[in-house]
Amino acid sequence: xxxxxxxxxxxxxxxxxxxxxxxxxxxxxxxxxxxxxxxxxxxxxxxxxxxxxxxxxxxxxxxxxxxxxxxxx
Amino acid sequence: xxxxxxxxxxxxxxxxxxxxxxxxxxxxxxxxxxxxxxxxxxxxxxxxxxxxxxxxxxxxxxxxxxxxxxxxxxxxxxxxxxxxxxxxxxxxxxxxxxxxxxxxxxxxxxxxxxxxxxxxxxxxxxxxxxxxxxxxxxxxxxxxxxxxxxxxxxxxxxxxxxxxxxxxxxxxxxxxxxxxxxxxxxxxxxxxxxxxxxxxxxxxxxxxxxxxxxxxxxxxxxxxxxxxxxxxxxxxxxxxxxxxxxxxxxxxxxxxxxxxxxxxxxxxxxxxxxxxxxxxxxxxxxxxxxxxxxxxxxxxxxxxxxxxxxxxxxxxxxxxxxxxxxxxxxxxxxxxxxxxxxxxxxxxxxxxxxxxxxxxxxxxxxxxxxxxxxxxxxxxxxxxxxxxxxxxxxxxxxxxxxxxxxxxxxxxxxxxxxxxx
Numbered sequence: 001x002x003x004x005x006x007x008x009x010x011x012x013x014x015x016x017x018x019x020x021x022x023x024x025x026x027x028x029x030x031x032x033x034x035x036x037x038x039x040x041x042x043x044x045x046x047x048x049x050x051x052x053x054x055x056x057x058x059x060x061x062x063x064x065x066x067x068x069x070x071x072x073x
Numbered sequence: 074x075x076x077x078x079x080x081x082x083x084x085x086x087x088x089x090x091x092x093x094x095x096x097x098x099x100x101x102x103x104x105x106x107x108x109x110x111x112x113x114x115x116x117x118x119x120x121x122x123x124x125x126x127x128x129x130x131x132x133x134x135x136x137x138x139x140x141x142x143x144x145x146x147x148x149x150x151x152x153x154x155x156x157x158x159x160x161x162x163x164x165x166x167x168x169x170x171x172x173x174x175x176x177x178x179x180x181x182x183x184x185x186x187x188x189x190x191x192x193x194x195x196x197x198x199x200x201x202x203x204x205x206x207x208x209x210x211x212x213x214x215x216x217x218x219x220x221x222x223x224x225x226x227x228x229x230x231x232x233x234x235x236x237x238x239x240x241x242x243x244x245x246x247x248x249x250x251x252x253x254x255x256x257x258x259x260x261x262x263x264x265x266x267x268x269x270x271x272x273x274x275x276x277x278x279x280x281x282x283x284x285x286x287x288x289x290x291x292x293x294x295x296x297x298x299x300x301x302x303x304x305x306x307x308x309x310x311x312x313x314x315x316x317x318x319x320x321x322x323x324x325x326x327x328x329x330x331x332x333x334x335x336x337x338x339x340x341x342x343x344x345x346x347x348x349x350x351x352x353x354x355x356x357x358x359x360x361x362x363x364x365x366x367x368x369x370x371x372x373x374x375x376x377x378x379x380x381x382x383x384x385x386x387x388x389x390x391x392x393x394x395x396x397x398x399x400x401x402x403x404x405x406x407x408x409x410x411x412x413x414x415x416x417x418x419x420x421x422x423x424x425x426x427x428x429x430x431x432x433x434x435x436x437x438x439x440x441x442x443x444x445x446x447x448x449x450x451x452x453x454x455x456x457x458x459x460x461x462x463x464x465x466x467x468x469x470x471x472x473x474x475x476x477x478x479x480x481x482x483x484x485x486x487x488x489x490x491x492x493x494x
Contacts, residue, residue, distance in 0.1 A: 015108035021286070022115035025327060028364060032126045036345070036363035037134040041406055043343045044389045045138075051387035052431040053447055054141075063169070063186050064149040064432050064446055 123365045131358065131368040135406035141389070144402060144412035144447045149432065152183050152442040154190055157199075159436035160217070161251075161423050165206045168429045172213045173442055174201035180215045182227065185434065185444050194225055194235045203251045207258040214242070214261055216249035222263050224275055243273045250292045255319075256299055262319075264291040270307050272319060284317050286324040293337045298344045306347050308335030314349050316361065328359050330366045337381045341405075342388045348405075350379030356393050358405065370403040372410060381423045386430030394421030394435055400445075416443060 048054055052062070157177035164171055170191065174180045178199045182192040198219035205214045207224075216222040222243035225235045243249065247266035254261055255272075260281065264270045270284040270291055289310035297304045303319040314335055316326040333352035340347045346360045346367070355371040356379055370391060377397035384391055390411070391403040398419060402412035419438035426433040432446040 012105050012108065015105055015112065018112050019108055019115065021324060021327075022112055022119065024323065024325065026115050026119045026122065028326065030122065030126050030364045031362045032128055033131075033360070033363045033365065033367060034129045034134060036360040037129065037131045037367060039362075040131070040341065040343070040346060040360070040367075040388070041135060041138060043341075043345075044387050044406060047342070047387035048389060050430075051385050051389065052429070053385040053426070053433070054387055054389050056447060057431065062431055062446070064444055 123363075126363060127365060131406065132408040135408075138406055140407065140409075141404050141411050146400070146402065146412050146414040146445050146447050148414075148416050148443045148445050150185055150188055150444040152185070152188055152444070153440070154181055154183075154193075155179060155440045155442075157440060158419070158438040159422060159440060159442055160200065160202050161204045161215075162425060162434055162436045162442060163204055163206045163213075164425055164427050164434065165210045166208055166428055167210055168427050168431070170206070170210065171434055171442065171444075172204050172206050172215075173423075173436055174204035174215050174217070175440075176200050180204055180213065180225070182213065183442070185432075192227055192235060194239075196223075200248070203249050203263075205252050205254055205261075207254050208256065209258050212258060214252050214254065216243065216252060216263070218248050220245045220248060220265070220267075222249050222252045222261060222273070224261070240275070240278070242275050242278050243271060244278075245269070245271070247290070250290065251294050253294060253296055253305075255296060262294060262296065262305060264294045264307055264309075266290040268309070270294060270305075270317065282319065282322045284315075284322055284324070286315055286317075286327070287311050287313060292334060295338050295340050295347065297340055298342065300344065302344075306338045306340065308338040308349055308351075310334045312351075314338055314347070314359065316347075326361065326364060328366060330357060331355070333378070336379060339382050339384060342384055342386060348382050348384065348391055350382040350393055352378035354378055354395075356382055356391060356403065358391075368405070368408055370401075370408060370410075375401065380421055381425075381435075383424055383426045383433065385426060392424055392426065392433055394424040396420045398437070398439075400424065400435060412447070414445060416445075417441070 155175040157175050159173055159175050162171055162173040169186055171183045171185050176199055178196045180194045181190050184191055200218040201215050202217040212224050212226045214222055214224045221241050224240045224242050226238050242261055243263045245265035245267045249265055251264045259275050261273050268287045272282040274281055287309040291307050291309040294305055294307040304316055306316050308314045312329055312331045314328045315324045318325050331351040331353055335349050335351045337350040338347055346358055348356055348358050350356045354375050355369050357366050358368040360367045377395050379393045379395055381394040389405055391405050393401045398417045400414040401410050404411050417437040417439050421435050421437050423436040432444050434444045436442045
């Protein structure tokens with residue numbers, strides 16, 4: 001009898017926590033997806049020039065590139 | 074005023090009475106059934122609110138952005154030395170050193186330029202699933218099946234036994250899955266198979282904050298870029314990605330769209346979004362301000378789970394290490410794959426882009442780590458039209474002008490190849 005009471009009060013505590021958590025999540029301020037995407041895109045374009053994996057950098061600046069003579073495929 | 078019949082004491086029975094009274098006096102809306110109903114209502118309200126603002130898809134907004142063409146990635150360095158599966162790696166802020174950890178219990182610090190091993194530590198356990206470099210470059214943290222996260226200061230003296238100076242910082246009740254220093258060497262954030270994340274003070278080993286909310290093992294975490302404040306994201310076996318406030322311990326946002334365990338999470342460089350990689354073979358992008366998933370990176374031909382994801386510096390490229398031994402590179406905005414890299418002979422278990430974005434490193438169950446970057450890319454002739462000068466570029470090494478035409482698989486379009494050495 002004791003254990004079922006403890007179990008049910010545990011369930012209630014968990015459910016209470018879930019409800020509180022959901023209340024917090026439901027109440028946050030959101031923006032439109034179109035605005036959010038536009039911001040992601042503008043960040044990309046602003047920083048594209050300085051993204052070595054996107055733009056590539058000269059061999060002299062890249063420490064991982066070996067300086068070998070080129071081969072014609 | 075009830076007296077106990079055996080000993081005449083009042084207190085025990087009074088307590089029992091109060092307990093029974095409390096149950097009956099609980100406000101009606103606090104009973105289990107009502108709480109469950111309210112939680113269902115709140116969940117649908119949450120979905121409704123999110124859906125209201127879902128006016129467009131990311132790839133639609135990105136239609137006007139110029140396409141990237143196809144990249145070809147190349148392995149520049151192979152780091153050999155681990156005796157078993159490489160499970161985790163991290164870059165040092167000096168963009169040159171790497172720390173890696175393995176199933177064989179070893180943690181190795183490498184110079185990625187020369188491939189030399191600078192330090193090696195043998196942990197008392199196998200399966201060292203997590204390792205991280207301290208921001209100062211003077212220490213590394215690691216842990217795994219020992220349920221702990223330990224910090225090893227790195228000595229300049231190569232002969233010194235690092236294990237002697239080991240400091241045990243974090244204690245969980247199950248395996249350590251990930252760890253990360255915060256902005257300084259003073260605090261470490263950990264995630265564990267015990268379903269929690271925790272923030273620790275390195276010096277004292279004290280628990281500063283714990284984060285409860287995942288319903289199963291937490292497999293990964295990532296700290297928000299420092300400009301965006303004190304939050305971090307975690308992903309777990311409960312298929313959820315949770316965003317946490319580090320100061321209060323509160324979960325502020327939760328995303329549950331993956332269909333299986335989330336193995337890796339990584340913030341977008343601006344801090345406004347994060348990507349996740351999962352056993353469901355997809356990577357997804359979640360925008361924090363729109364509070365929803367905004368892109369999925371998947372292909373029917375990709376059926377193996379993603380173990381690890383990271384962004385390039387601008388956030389335009391998303392690198393994913395997969396359990397089918399490959400690395401797929403995605404155009405974050407358009408949702409298309411721009412490159413696939415082969416080379417590892419077993420699962421890719423960990424992947425990180427270097428701090429200055431010049432290369433990325435991968436670790437694999439094939440016992441090796443590789444450092445890769447792109448050596449050239451192919452673009453449609455049509456997109457190169459406005460930049461005709463690039464077509465007659467000269468090789469950096471021999472100054473010979475190179476200008477190639479070759480037919481694509483379909484034989485229908487001409488592509489030019491720009492050689493970057």
